[in-house]
Amino acid sequence: MRFIEFGGNNTKVSEVILGTMRIWEKTPQEVATLIETALDSGINAVDTAPIYGPSEGKIGEAFARMPGLRDRVWLQTKLGIRPHPRIKANYFDFSYEHIMESVDNSLRMLQTDHIDSLLLHRPDALMEPEEIAKAFEELHEAGKVIDFGVSNQNVAPMKRLQRYLPFPIAANQVQISAAFTPVFDSFFNVNMQNEASAMRDGGIFEYAYDHNQAVQAWSVLQHGYFGGVFLDQPEYAELNEALERIAADHNSTKTAVAINWVLRYPAKMQAIIGTTRPERVSESAAACDWEMSREEWYEVYLSAGNRLP
Ligand SMILES: NC(=O)c1ccc[n+]([C@@H]2O[C@H](COP(=O)([O-])OP(=O)(O)OC[C@H]3O[C@@H](n4cnc5c(N)ncnc54)[C@H](OP(=O)(O)O)[C@@H]3O)[C@@H](O)[C@H]2O)c1
Numbered sequence: 001m002r003f004i005e006f007g008g009n010n011t012k013v014s015e016v017i018l019g020t021m022r023i024w025e026k027t028p029q030e031v032a033t034l035i036e037t038a039l040d041s042g043i044n045a046v047d048t049a050p051i052y053g054p055s056e057g058k059i060g061e062a063f064a065r066m067p068g069l070r071d072r073v074w075l076q077t078k079l080g081i082r083p084h085p086r087i088k089a090n091y092f093d094f095s096y097e098h099i100m101e102s103v104d105n106s107l108r109m110l111q112t113d114h115i116d117s118l119l120l121h122r123p124d125a126l127m128e129p130e131e132i133a134k135a136f137e138e139l140h141e142a143g144k145v146i147d148f149g150v151s152n153q154n155v156a157p158m159k160r161l162q163r164y165l166p167f168p169i170a171a172n173q174v175q176i177s178a179a180f181t182p183v184f185d186s187f188f189n190v191n192m193q194n195e196a197s198a199m200r201d202g203g204i205f206e207y208a209y210d211h212n213q214a215v216q217a218w219s220v221l222q223h224g225y226f227g228g229v230f231l232d233q234p235e236y237a238e239l240n241e242a243l244e245r246i247a248a249d250h251n252s253t254k255t256a257v258a259i260n261w262v263l264r265y266p267a268k269m270q271a272i273i274g275t276t277r278p279e280r281v282s283e284s285a286a287a288c289d290w291e292m293s294r295e296e297w298y299e300v301y302l303s304a305g306n307r308l309p
Pocket residue numbers: 018019020021022047048121151152173174217218219220221222229231255272273274275276277280
């Protein structure tokens with residue numbers, strides 16, 4: 001396993017993170033087994049969020065069941081997505097009150113006294129950076145949260161928020177996979193008039209470089225927006241052939257190659273895996289065991305249907 005230095009204390013956090021959005025049918029014992037498998041495979045990080053239903057509660061129960069487990073894990077949760085009280089939809093809330101309330105609730109659900117990393121889950125149009133900064137500083141001083149980051153944020157709001165924060169935004173969690181590549185498409189298609197040239201994120205990789213920020217990729221095996229896994233899908237036959245070929249050359253698997261591809265980008269990259277099966281956790285952790293060549297990286301990008309200028 002490879003590790004990055006994360007946040008203000010340069011904490012060693014694994015490049016592969018165990019995501020827990022899909023553990024709703026798992027028992028606390030199964031969740032404990034999943035986390036232990038991750039730890040045994042070199043993954044020391046767990047990602048959750050209040051909006052993932054029972055996820056935080058099940059992780060908390062797993063911690064309670066296995067003394068010492070919490071202390072071996074770097075724990076990240078999020079906040080700001082709330083079910084609307086009247087309309088059947090979620091809305092976003094980065095108000096001071098909601099931030100403070102959400103963290104206290106997460107600490108209770110997770111049965112812990114601190115969160116290692118707290119992310120603002122999806123940008124709130126009504127956010128006021130002063131309010132967020134006040135909440136973050138109080139949470140940090142109280143020892144409830146160590147580092148802070150964002151998720152699904154463009155560069156402009158990150159810049160606005162950063163102006164008010166006394167510490168750097170440690171991470172930006174965004175969707176990236178071999179079959180979901182807008183971050184790369186706009187990078188390649190400079191000053192062109194095709195659809196791929198549209199830079200909609202404002203250059204999140206460049207921002208991450210400049211601010212020592214981790215980029216955490218979510219849904220690393222999915223196509224589209226929650227479109228499903230691309231592995232073994234006929235519509236991604238060429239991509240699967242490329243993954244298979246590269247896997248054979250490295251005594252690896254298609255899953256590990258797909259994760260390796262995301263991690264290969266030369267920034268502080270992390271990949272959040274969403275499997276609920278212990279055997280796939282170990283397989284995914286092995287993604288870090290070797291480094292993909294430039295030719296292999298481009299083979300995957302092009303096999304997914306992308307075209308370079
Ligand atoms: N910040 C955000 O807005 C955001 C949004 C979405 C997710 N996330 C985070 O990212 C994490 C990962 O997201 P994700 O769950 O969408 O990621 P993912 O790893 O791309 O997808 C996981 C799904 O793929 C299946 N899968 C894994 N390996 C497979 C294989 N070899 N063949 C077939 N199916 C396979 C899993 O099924 P099995 O369980 O059966 O293996 C699971 O249903 C989440 O848990 C969450 O922590 C963040």
